[in-house]
Every structure is written in C-alpha cells, then in structure tokens.
Amino acid sequence: MAERRYDERDVRIRPGRGSRPRTKQRPAHEDARSAMVVAVDRGRYTVLVEPGTPDETRVLAMKARELGRQRVVPGDRVDVVGDTSGGRDTLARIVRIGERRTVLRRTADDTDAVERVIVANADRLVVVTALADPEPRTRMIDRCVVAAYDAGMDVLLALTKADLAPPDELVALYAPIGVEVVVTRRAEDPVTGERTITGLDELRAALDGRLSVLVGHSGVGKSTLVNALVPDAHRATGVVNDVTGRGRHTSTSAVALELPGTSTPTWVVDTPGVRSFGLAHVEPERLVRAFPDLAAVARECPRGCTHLAGSPDCGLDDWVAAAPDDVVRAARAARVDSFRRLLVSRLGAPEPEEPTR
Numbered sequence: 001m002a003e004r005r006y007d008e009r010d011v012r013i014r015p016g017r018g019s020r021p022r023t024k025q026r027p028a029h030e031d032a033r034s035a036m037v038v039a040v041d042r043g044r045y046t047v048l049v050e051p052g053t054p055d056e057t058r059v060l061a062m063k064a065r066e067l068g069r070q071r072v073v074p075g076d077r078v079d080v081v082g083d084t085s086g087g088r089d090t091l092a093r094i095v096r097i098g099e100r101r102t103v104l105r106r107t108a109d110d111t112d113a114v115e116r117v118i119v120a121n122a123d124r125l126v127v128v129t130a131l132a133d134p135e136p137r138t139r140m141i142d143r144c145v146v147a148a149y150d151a152g153m154d155v156l157l158a159l160t161k162a163d164l165a166p167p168d169e170l171v172a173l174y175a176p177i178g179v180e181v182v183v184t185r186r187a188e189d190p191v192t193g194e195r196t197i198t199g200l201d202e203l204r205a206a207l208d209g210r211l212s213v214l215v216g217h218s219g220v221g222k223s224t225l226v227n228a229l230v231p232d233a234h235r236a237t238g239v240v241n242d243v244t245g246r247g248r249h250t251s252t253s254a255v256a257l258e259l260p261g262t263s264t265p266t267w268v269v270d271t272p273g274v275r276s277f278g279l280a281h282v283e284p285e286r287l288v289r290a291f292p293d294l295a296a297v298a299r300e301c302p303r304g305c306t307h308l309a310g311s312p313d314c315g316l317d318d319w320v321a322a323a324p325d326d327v328v329r330a331a332r333a334a335r336v337d338s339f340r341r342l343l344v345s346r347l348g349a350p351e352p353e354e355p356t357r
C-alpha cells in the first residue's frame with residue numbers, strides 16, 4: 001500500500017473509548033453532506049444532496065480517488081464534499097458509500113463477463129408484464145422473482161393491457177408465492193375518445209414510500225407506466241442521454257426517478273436495456289429463506305437436498321403429505337410447486353436478449 005503523509009486530520013480521539021489516538025481508515029470529511037445517487041454516466045454521478053428535505057439539490061459529482069474501484073450505482077447512499085451548490089459547471093466529490101441494504105445484479109452477458117450490481121437499496125422489483133401483445137413469459141417472471149428474493153427485495157407483478165386479456169391465470173400462478181399483483185388497462189372515454197390508463201392509483205399505492213426497480217421486455221408498456229407516474233420522466237432520462245449520445249434502447253444505465261405528489265419519498269428506477277438478472281450466484285438455501293414456512297420444513301431435509309421434485313426424502317413432500325385436509329394440502333402443494341419452479345428457473349440459461357431497435 002502506498003505510504004501516505006500523516007496529518008492531524010488522520011487522528012481522531014473517540015470520547016468514551018479510551019484516549020488511544022485512532023488512525024482512521026477513511027477520510028474524515030466532516031463537512032460531507034449525505035446524498036442519494038440517481039444516475040450514473042461515464043464516471044459522472046448525478047446525486048440528490050439531502051434528498052426529501054427542503055434543501056434537496058441536484059448535484060453532479062465524481063468519485064474521490066480513495067474509493068478506488070468501488071462501484072457507485074443508483075440508489076446508493078453516499079457522502080459528498082466540495083462544491084455541492086449544484087451550480088453550472090460544478091463538480092462535487094463522492095467520498096463514502098453507505099452500507100447497502102439490498103443489491104440487484106444484472107446478468108453477465110456478451111459485453112461483460114461479470115454480474116454487476118445495477119441498483120442498490122431498492123425495496124421492490126416491479127415486473128411489468130403484458131397480458132397480451134406480447135404474450136406473458138412466465139419463465140422470465142420466475143427469474144425476476146428469484147433475482148429479487150435473492151437481492152432481499154420483494155416483488156410486484158404489474159400486469160398491463162388487461163383490456164386485451166384477463167389476468168386471472170397469472171394471478172393464480174403467483175399468488176402462492178406471495179407476489180403482489182396490480183392490473184392496469186387502457187380505457188377510452190366514449191365521449192371524448194381520450195385514452196387513459198386505469199389502475200394507476202393502485203400502482204402508486206404499491207410504490208408509495210419505496211424505492212422500486214421497474215423491469216420488463218420491450219413493448220409491455222413500461223414506458224407508458226413510467227410516463228404516467230413521472231410526467232417529466234422523458235426529460236429526466238433525456239438529460240442522461242444527451243451526455244452519452246446513446247439511444248434509450250441501447251443504454252443500460254439505470255435512472256432513479258422521483259414520483260411527484262407522494263407523501264413519503266417514492267422512487268422508481270427505470271432500467272432501459274436490462275432484460276435479465278444474474279442468477280449464477282444464487283444458492284438454493286438463500287432462495288428458500290424468502291419462504292419462511294418452507295425454510296422451516298427444509299431444515300429437516302437430508303444433507304445436500306436439492307429440494308427439487310423427486311429428490312429423495314425431501315421434507316417439502318412430507319409437509320404436503322402431512323396436511324390436515326385437502327384444502328391445506330392443495331395450498332401447500334401449490335406453494336411447493338411454485339418454489340420448485342423458481343429453483344429450476346435459476347438453473348437455466350437467461351432468456352436471449354431481444355434485438356435492440
């Protein structure tokens with residue numbers, strides 16, 4: 001490690017913990033202000049200083065050298081120093097990254113051999129799926145559920161285009177694993193002919209006070225939802241794209257957008273270009289933790305049990321068989337089947353990326 005010059009700022013006396021001078025690991029930066037990262041673009045970070053307060057300021061920042069190769073992603077809580085006025089041509093410095101509550105990883109792909117964190121501290125993964133045009137793909141939904149549960153997030157299934165097909169089948173498929181569902185549809189005013197999306201209030205309520213990440217395949221209506229929720233979303237993402245010169249369909253950088261008109265700070269992260277998540281690192285034992293009832297049962301399984309259908313003496317089968325009546329048995333069987341479907345989805349290859357338009 002390179003030798004550093006020692007100065008007074010390196011020593012901090014901690015009251016109440018003895019008077020042993022302590023060489024700190026990180027710079028003190030006592031004047032640092034806390035901020036949330038909302039966008040990342042070629043080494044420039046858009047952060048909101050003191051988010052959700054009257055002093056909230058949008059500031060452009062760079063990463064301080066001492067952070068080295070540590071990545072900073074949207075949703076990260078950071079400390080910034082330097083010029084945090086947010087004025088034109090100012091550049092602040094990110095000096096600390098807060099501990100992350102959750103981390104969502106993008107899958108490794110042709111251009112990048114490693115799974116990278118794309119969003120930090122998100123609470124929910126919102127899987128936007130059209131009920132028709134394009135047809136829903138349950139395998140893709142399953143993989144999203146696995147990624148979210150592994151990341152420590154919960155899942156909201158946003159079913160769009162209910163004016164084209166009914167949601168019942170999908171609702172029934174995901175209810176046993178505790179996935180919340182909202183349904184939206186397009187309606188046309190018979191008098192004015194004006195087209196509106198209904199179900200937005202339910203969606204807003206499901207997002208309220210959270211940081212949510214929206215994913216969905218091209219054409220499912222994700223932009224329609226984002227634009228309805230955040231009317232100036234285009235402008236916000238446009239800023240990023242002016243800088244990169246990259247089109248929205250090829251950009252893979254996630255952008256956090258604040259929902260207007262909510263009582264508690266509410267954020268959605270749009271993930272253009274992100275179609276699948278890294279699951280290679282997901283252990284079955286981590287996934288089962290998202291299902292406390294199954295986790296309790298699986299503890300009795302033989303060592304190394306895969307919990308998949310047909311695995312010898314798997315406790316999940318005994319649990320279904322031991323149900324007190326047919327109704328409970330059916331519910332348990334549905335839950336075990338769903339869990340096993342998720343386990344299997346983790347093993348397969350990700351869905352092929354769609355060609356970018």
Ligand SMILES: Nc1nc2c(ncn2[C@@H]2O[C@H](COP(=O)(O)OP(=O)(O)OP(=O)(O)O)[C@@H](O)[C@H]2O)c(=O)[nH]1
Pocket residue numbers: 160161162163164184185186197216217218219220221222223224225
């Ligand atoms: N019938 C119907 N069509 C909808 C609905 N929501 C969106 N659409 C249409 O579906 C098409 C795709 O919507 P977008 O919002 O652009 O979809 P997207 O998921 O953002 O797709 P990309 O922009 O390609 O990433 C558009 O023609 C929309 O008008 C809906 O609820 N019902």
Ligand SMILES: [Zn+2]
Pocket residue numbers: 298301302305306307308311313314315316
């Ligand atoms: Zn088992």
